[in-house]
Amino acid sequence: MKINYKNQVMKITFIYLAIFIPLILFRFPDIRNEIKYLAITKESLNNNLFILKYLDNLYPDKPPFYFWILKLIHTYFPKYFFQLGILIGSVIPSYIIAILSYKFLLNFKNSYKYIEKLSFTIVLGLIASPLFIGGTSVLRMDILMYLFIFSSIYLFFNMYYNFKKINFKNLFSMYLFIFLGLFTKGIVGIVAPLSTMIIFLLFNRDLKFLKKIHFMKGIIFILSCVSLWFLNIYFCEDGLQYIKLLVGQETLGRITKSKAHIRPVYYYLKTLPVISLPYGLGVFFSLFYYLKNIKSFIKWNELEKIFFCLSVPLFILLSFASGKLVIYLLPTLYGFIGLTVMYFFRFKPISSNRTLNNFSYGLLLVIFIISINGNYYSRNYTLKPLLTKIENIENENIYTYRFEDFQNTKFIIKKNIIPITNGTSIKIPKENYIITKANKKKEISKDFKNLKLISKNKNYYLYKI
Incomplete structure (x- = not known):
């Protein structure tokens, strides 16, 4: 043939x-x-x-x-x-x-x-x-x-x-x-x-x-x-x-x-x-x-x-x-x-x-x-849903906990991005927000008390302090 x-x-x-x-x-x-x-x-x-x-x-x-x-x-x-x-x-x-x-x-x-x-x-x-x-x-x-x-x-x-x-x-x-x-x-x-x-x-x-x-x-x-x-x-x-x-x-x-x-x-x-x-x-x-x-x-x-x-x-x-x-x-x-x-x-x-x-x-x-399930992937494995939350908060600052790559979003969200490499070395005022990767959730819980989980997916967590 x-x-x-x-x-x-x-x-x-x-x-x-x-x-x-x-x-x-x-x-x-x-x-x-x-x-x-x-x-x-x-x-x-x-x-x-x-x-x-x-x-x-x-x-x-x-x-x-x-x-x-x-x-x-x-x-x-x-x-x-x-x-x-x-x-x-x-x-x-x-x-x-x-x-x-x-x-x-x-x-x-x-x-x-x-x-x-x-x-x-x-x-x-x-x-x-x-x-x-x-x-x-x-x-x-x-x-x-x-x-x-x-x-x-x-x-x-x-x-x-x-x-x-x-x-x-x-x-x-x-x-x-x-x-x-x-x-x-x-x-x-x-x-x-x-x-x-x-x-x-x-x-x-x-x-x-x-x-x-x-x-x-x-x-x-x-x-x-x-x-x-x-x-x-x-x-x-x-x-x-x-x-x-x-x-x-x-x-x-x-x-x-x-x-x-x-x-x-x-x-x-x-x-x-x-x-x-x-x-x-x-x-x-x-x-x-x-x-x-x-x-x-x-x-x-x-x-x-x-x-x-x-x-x-x-x-x-x-x-x-x-x-x-x-x-x-x-x-x-x-x-x-x-x-x-x-x-x-x-x-x-x-x-x-x-x-x-x-x-x-x-x-x-x-x-x-x-x-064809790209939306499912985006919701559960990317920053898309959390960035939407962050864009809607009034605070000018967003803190990142041991998450250096988040600085790449500075041209997407209009926030002042403040990196934290060690939680004990910085004081964060109340009513502020911290974003981190899912694999850091145990560490951030030890460094910061009274964290309130605002949003999360499989890879990222957003907290309010």
Whole structure:
């Protein structure tokens, strides 16, 4: 049975509309990152496009490109900041990745009998992955960075297999995408595509292809863009300090001695089955099989080579970095899912396709049910109901008990936010309000007597003293 390309694209489109429209419309932003990004957006880029600030301090944690997008949205559509931020910065890039992924594999239709089914199964697995869905659903720059990483790799493989011409337009786009990946999130934006390309050519015994794609000129172009970026920072107030923090603390520091998220070298290996859902432990079977046969790499089929190089080299590099978060593995996801599907297709192509698709559809159904219950989630797990209460109280001050992230709401509520790190060190006048996280309720009860609970949900408590 011949599979229609347009029909498959329509299926992918329907999945995106069904899942992400409810999520965008009903979910309230989280305090730790999304509301924080609103604070950074409002505080930064007013007089300088290259230096970010957060709570009146320099914020070199992230490059500025993503915040340029957020600033434009906030300038022209402030009322819909979160909705448009997620749509433009996450959902649309995620959708493009899914379509490009499906389209790219179809180029191999003359080499693989079941390529249409194989391609759709892999893309469906990618979309159903909680890591991919999660990254698409939030106001973060990870999916946008992944789009630039994937786009550069997409062009590389298309040129390598002669699906696209090696010309100025494609080469310029490829190296520009690499820089934009770096300019969106940081060093992974350049390490991910370059490690994939170089390892692929090395294992495929074809390093001479680097000359065809003018690799050294491309690197010079990327370094020139970075130099212009840093030059603009250097001539700004606090520019030199910002560069030192950006390069030292936020780049080299995260690789060698991170200030946060320090994990052991095997941390990502433990999380691999989770990020590879809906296939779970199946990724270990495929990984073991292909690593065991790595000496025969040159004899593997082309898709096995591509998926291996899209996942394993970067996974190893990230494992040796000091700072680790599961979201950092996002650029490896397509490769791991593809590798796992290829492993199962080696033995039972048709039955594997049906089984894997059923896993994906089942997980997508669960995610859809969660997405249409966004209001329930917002009421019970976010600050939404408590902020409504706080906005209606007459007091100018709101105290926060061991809850530093609440300062991110200073651009949402018109209150003077006073942090309390230790209850015994500050006297709070009566008739004032204190907000804290649910896991601090025992501690606050010890530090403050006669607290009256005003409002609560699963994560947050609001008291009156």
